[in-house]
Amino acid sequence: MESLDRPDLLGMAPAELGRQLKEHFRARGQPGYRARQVADWVFAGEVSAVGGMTNLPALERTALGGAFRLAEPAEAKVAESADGSVKHLWRLEDGEVVESVLIPAGRRLTLCISSQAGCALGCRFCATGWSGFGRQLSAGEIAGQYRAAARWARARGAGPITNVVFMGMGEPLANRRAVFPALTILNAGYGVGARRVTVSTVGVVPGILALAEREEQFRLAVSLHAPVSSLRAELVPLERRYPLGELMEALDAFRRKGGRRTTFEYTMIRDVNDGRSLVGDLARLALRAEAFVNLIPFNPIPYVDWRPSRPARVRAFLDALRAAGVAAAVREPRGRDIDAACGQLRAAAQSRPARRVSESDSRSGLPVSP
Numbered sequence: 001m002e003s004l005d006r007p008d009l010l011g012m013a014p015a016e017l018g019r020q021l022k023e024h025f026r027a028r029g030q031p032g033y034r035a036r037q038v039a040d041w042v043f044a045g046e047v048s049a050v051g052g053m054t055n056l057p058a059l060e061r062t063a064l065g066g067a068f069r070l071a072e073p074a075e076a077k078v079a080e081s082a083d084g085s086v087k088h089l090w091r092l093e094d095g096e097v098v099e100s101v102l103i104p105a106g107r108r109l110t111l112c113i114s115s116q117a118g119c120a121l122g123c124r125f126c127a128t129g130w131s132g133f134g135r136q137l138s139a140g141e142i143a144g145q146y147r148a149a150a151r152w153a154r155a156r157g158a159g160p161i162t163n164v165v166f167m168g169m170g171e172p173l174a175n176r177r178a179v180f181p182a183l184t185i186l187n188a189g190y191g192v193g194a195r196r197v198t199v200s201t202v203g204v205v206p207g208i209l210a211l212a213e214r215e216e217q218f219r220l221a222v223s224l225h226a227p228v229s230s231l232r233a234e235l236v237p238l239e240r241r242y243p244l245g246e247l248m249e250a251l252d253a254f255r256r257k258g259g260r261r262t263t264f265e266y267t268m269i270r271d272v273n274d275g276r277s278l279v280g281d282l283a284r285l286a287l288r289a290e291a292f293v294n295l296i297p298f299n300p301i302p303y304v305d306w307r308p309s310r311p312a313r314v315r316a317f318l319d320a321l322r323a324a325g326v327a328a329a330v331r332e333p334r335g336r337d338i339d340a341a342c343g344q345l346r347a348a349a350q351s352r353p354a355r356r357v358s359e360s361d362s363r364s365g366l367p368v369s370p
């Protein structure tokens, strides 16, 4: 494992990276263009180590490696689904593991990335929630998933990645200290358009308000899963901390910023949240937030005995939403054959059994960094 006290080349936005590299090469009496050469290597993503930066003199590669680290996640496991999606399990410098998934659909190739190792928020339908919280990821570890997955895809003729969604392990808005710089790195460094990057949250209100303040028009997905507070609190413990009323006010603020699209994610669990009586409430919230609604049949996980809603129920729910004027679609979960539900590969890779996070843990806010 590399020493963690050196700055990570993958964890800096272009401006900061340029500044630090210029300082480094100036101190070594090297020409100014060396900084640009290294930045090009970082954001082109072709090499996974400083030693591969072949247009630098050998001495400069050694000095660069002594001053900085290039901490790209290492591939621990790859699982390819019959439906074309590919899940990577990445091993980080300290041995923690996180997942990302490549999802091809037509001309799109979407990468779903993780923002935390595990998650403390304990949503009942989510395998990551059951596997517990490991730690926050750094900006470099988040952007590094993109870098490594993009190279993996390119090598197999599958790239380029067109969209990035923060829907892997963890609650991105509970790790804003790393996720916000990672958004800048993806956008300004790797050139992923802001409207092609979606941040998914279960409703961390201060994070939504902070995202609304950013100039770039990143997209927002809200994991709603229930349109009434009492039911939502059973599925998403964070509802007790940021109830639906507050969440909707934050979404009003997000909408007022203009040009930003919001989607509601609604996992359909048989006889839990798929009753027709909920359609009216969901429609009201979606119309207020001008949100597109994705209905996602529940992907069974080993920790609860819930089942996906019956297809006829999903169809009827969709039709009723549309009849109420809501833009909505059914999104089938991908990669069911490769432990697709987020968090399952990590849980399987852990030696300790998955643990349930208590409600007091998830309300404590400890992992919710500013």
Ligand code: SF4
Residues within 6 Å of the ligand: 119, 120, 121, 122, 123, 126, 127, 128, 129, 130, 168, 169, 170, 171, 202, 223
């Ligand atoms: S759904 Fe998201 S916030 Fe909830 S436990 Fe899973 S990873 Fe965490």
